[in-house]
Amino acid sequence: MSSETERLVGRLLDSSQGSVTISSTSTSSAQGVKQPSPDGNMSRSVSALEINPDKDKLNRELKERQEKMKARESLKAMQAFREKLPAFKMREEFLKAVAHNQVLVVSGETGCGKTTQLPQFIMEEEISSLRGADCNIICTQPRRISAISVAARISSERGEALGETVGYQIRLESKHSAETRLLFCTTGVLLRRLAQEPELTGVSHLLVDEIHERGMNEDFLLIILRDLLPRRPDLRVILMSATINADLFSKYFADAPMMHIPGFTFPVEEFFLEDVLEKTRYNIQSESDNFQGNSRRRRRQQESKKDPLTEVFENVDIDSHYKKYSTTARQSLEAWSGSELDLGLVEATIQYICRHEGDGAILVFLTGWDDISKLLDKVKINNLLGDTNKFLVLPLHGSMPTVNQQEIFDRPPPNKRKIVLATNIAESSITIDDVVYVIDCGKAKETSYDALNKLACLLPSWISKASARQRRGRAGRVQPGVCYRLYPRIVHDAMPQYQLPEILRTPLQELCLHIKSLQLGSIGSFLSKALQPPDPLAVQNAIELLKTIGALDDKEELTPLGRHLCTLPVDPNIGKMLLMGSIFQCLNPALTIAAALAYRDPFVLPINRKEEADAVKRSFAGDSCSDHIALLKAFEGYMDAKKSGKARAFCWENYLSPVTLKMIDDMRMQFLDLLSDIGFIDRSKGASAYNHYSNDLEMVSAILCAGLFPNVVQCKRRGKRTAFYTKEVGKVDIHPASVNAGVHLFPLPYLIYSEKVKTSSIYIRDSTNISDYALLLFGGNLSPGKNGEGIEMLGGYLQFSSSKSVLELIRKLREELDKLLNRKIKEPSLDISTEGKGVVVAAVELLHNPNIRYHSGPNS
Template sequence: MPTINQREIFDRPPANVRYPSFLLRKIVLATNIAESSITIDDVIYVIDCGKAKETSYDALNKLACLLPSWISKASAHQRRGRAGRVQPGVCYRLYPKLIHDAMPQYQLPEILRTPLQELCLHIKSLQLGVIGSFLAKALQPPDALSVQNAIELLKTIGALDDNEELTPLGRHLCTLPLDPNIGKMLLMGSIFQCLNPALTIASALAHRDPFVLPINRKEEADDAKRSFAGDSCSDHIALLKAFDEWKDAKHYGKEKAFCWENFLSPVTLQMMEDMRSQFLDLLSGIGFVDKSRGPNAYNQYSNDLEMVSAILCAGLYPNVVQCKRRGKRTAFYTKEVGKVDIHPASVNAGVHLFPLPYMVYSEKVKTTSIYIRDSTNISDYALLMFGGNLIPSKTGEGIEMLGGYLHFSASKSVLELIRVKLRGELDKLLNRKIEEPGLDVSVEGKGVVAAVVELLHSQSVQY
């Protein structure tokens, strides 16, 4: 809901007007955010349903869950306090005292219901010892499987080595106040001259989606978002285009009208612009960006859709979905939970057939179904060049990724070219750049980058 509509909760109903009394009542529908964040001084009655949608973490399937659950006694007490803040009030609880007495005293600590990769990274940066042993000393230690999942992810993206020690990439990621995957995308964007798209997408993923969805204009809002995405099959490209066009509108003083027409939050977009500046300063501080060279030095491929998608793959991996055609529609599968659905708010939700065989996504969440949020359709070449380690299959007839879940078949000469020549040289270049942030990739690795760009623009293998 747009911020301007949310502020209507503070408007008072008209006084001394001769209408039936029910027309003069203000009814506020509030999430659990209202428990402690705001005071509406004319609220007299509170109706507490006793539940809230709470984020938890399913370590077995490696996914976030956003499901209704009973609140804690502390939350119930806060809800009661919304009435009577500045005048007498009444709270009606829609659950029996037996349920209230069985509620936990407080909400579960965040360490028990969220992924732990960022925390694990900081434990290593502070030299606090073995991650699992350190977290076991917590007052309420997280599940061992959650810790192991976080460590495996950090190894997969190259932030930790096999001995759980920080790699050069991991040390750089520690300096960025971001989820490690988003931080890696920022670094890759600066290395491969897609800096502006990386900054914009990272700021949106780290903050919030700038698109708003008015209840009575949902179809119009969806159409506006799809118009930004075009035929890219990408939520990330949609928000990138929306931000760029907002900046143009802002330059001409027309940003308010632009946001209103395209269902965008001006507050969120301004916050994204501020965050982009902060991220740029951080990249400059660790040597990945030299501001004196000007913005053009880091944006040669910023308008290249294939290259931007590849950078997204580099950052979001291993969040990969296989797109498999089933008749006139496409089904989506992940390694951990099998079949998943695209979130209804995605530009890809209404697409039946996709041009490319894979999808990367920002988050996998369980609500009424298991959904992937913020997805982008990518080619197999993007995955081969910017995904995880390439392992020759046991039969010698292909390449595998993600422990054999992803398999690529081709002639031995093509596989050798990709795995040894292109990917091998690309990895060497990346390792040099990460160890020597001041290295000019556009000069030192010009041939490798040009070859990778050419491969990304070539025809993807049909599936």
């Protein structure tokens, strides 16, 4: 698998460029940059550019080079291709609009060339007008892969190596140089850069792409830009969006002018459920077949989980609305329920295409792992069309091992049809060129945030019209295509225009911290300026959390801890884990666990071997009762295997993703650099100075507790089983994929967790079993219990009781620890190893199951 992965990555990076993470690129590689220039060879002229302060000369040189390059025979074909793009016809109009307006909104459909051509037009124009030296164009992209691939594409259109005039920068990876005039970066990179460069000094043009997707970073950037524009009258901002809601952005920027570029894709024919039923003759079984009478009416009576789109359909009179359709189709429509996906219908549609349509890959949009897995089984069991050699059925899901495999992109051999069963990863992140048929189930899993219960949710819901359009477009990339929608047209017509923006669907603590770090004023008033301001309760929850972990004070100002957290590009809780890990000499585990939590789970979820994958994860956890320790051990195993050149085999045998582990490894290095920058690490002291307790499970758990608090679960004995409770939502379940699922009796009374998500139930996704002492010493603030007895935490939700002397000891120790911590955080370079030793050793002793016993936790 790894070789495929490397090939894929190589392909994306334009393999001729080799691997990356450099900031200046040699000009001697790839497409023809060796072309002699007036001063001799190109590389000499480049170094001359870098040291030459004479702008006129630089302007002239840039222009000469551009003209020379354009005249080259090898670029003629490329130029002809560019001139065919719809964007090309708008070149002059676009440049005029940019020259005359500070903000311009450009809308365009896929295939119009807006992302590759518009930034390039600006650069060419600036260079031609002898303004090349002062031109510094930035174009943001929401995804890492598009930042790289667009930069690579433009470089080759210009006949240059990537990193010359066109470069890119994404987290942990960049390719640009002193001569770079056009930089593609992720929106996140630009937002980080704003901390150093709040006025974007030196940037001449900023293009923000894909704003119609309404990602949180993009919405955040737009608020900042609107405030910045009056202070930067020379800055030009170009907002790029799909056609669908361009006027929303124009209005937000004081009716900025809009420009539309028509798209070019092949036509895609569209069928809805009623047509699909007519074609396939598939018979939908009602969920209540035995029930006497009208099933639709029966469903109407089940008012519990009514969704408005299904309701729209149920209010239609089938016989009159669908009178042109056959009786069978009408009967099926009668039985159709929007609440459950009918896999038989999906299969029948696949079969119909295979029997009646021409060649071409089929892409099926499903909601998740479960659908994909079940459909895969069904197709295999039913031996689709009788001949398995004729079909290549591939699952495609972010957590499945296939996600990094080349097979997805390859054209299958003749007479073999590729069928990809995908989530909405195939909507914009992964593009499969040879798709001709799309089957759209109309739903996707979507995160939402329940501010009232402070609960993140992940539930299937109807997609937006924008998504539906995007899915359909996936069929028309190489030739005319067909899209089969497994829902009625009237349901489509009732779909919302766009998905709810991410800023309204997500917890906001990280965003709030970012607002403070960029000194954008009060959190509440800043966010009220958003395109669609988030629920004040969601904002309040975020602020409260930041106060609870000690990042903000009562006046919502950053504390010393909060200021450190701003420099770490992770969720504030994870940032705190990193700081605590470095202070309490558990650095390596903190780096690994923080990186994995911030990025993604390295364990893959193979479709056929989930039991084996489960068992492997459990074996990594040992008897720690901790998913975080399982992560840690898996990563350590990977690093050991890597040393002996066996990383691939190790990943394969242990159901781990090599790509994810590599990213985790790189992120650890970034964290180390940042911790060193802010003074928490002194590299001259060597790694051992920060890892004294790295193999001490109790201490590592305590650091997890320090970072993840207030995410605490109480484990209450209920006979032979254990029940789990959190402060916010009461009873919760341990996620079945957790190593703690099925554990009936925990050695310790609490779990600390990083993620609680409502899906089919409220699940704790990953957890670590911790003691009272971990909470008392490293958790939230202690307050005196009611009646002056015991100790409380989380406003009385957690209660600890013991003898006066023990409680007094704990209070004292905690006080000393806090003092030490506060001094260290105010002055990170302070060496506390000597003066703090006594306190830390005492804490470690207490964590190691001491003889001191007391009753704790809830009355059980």
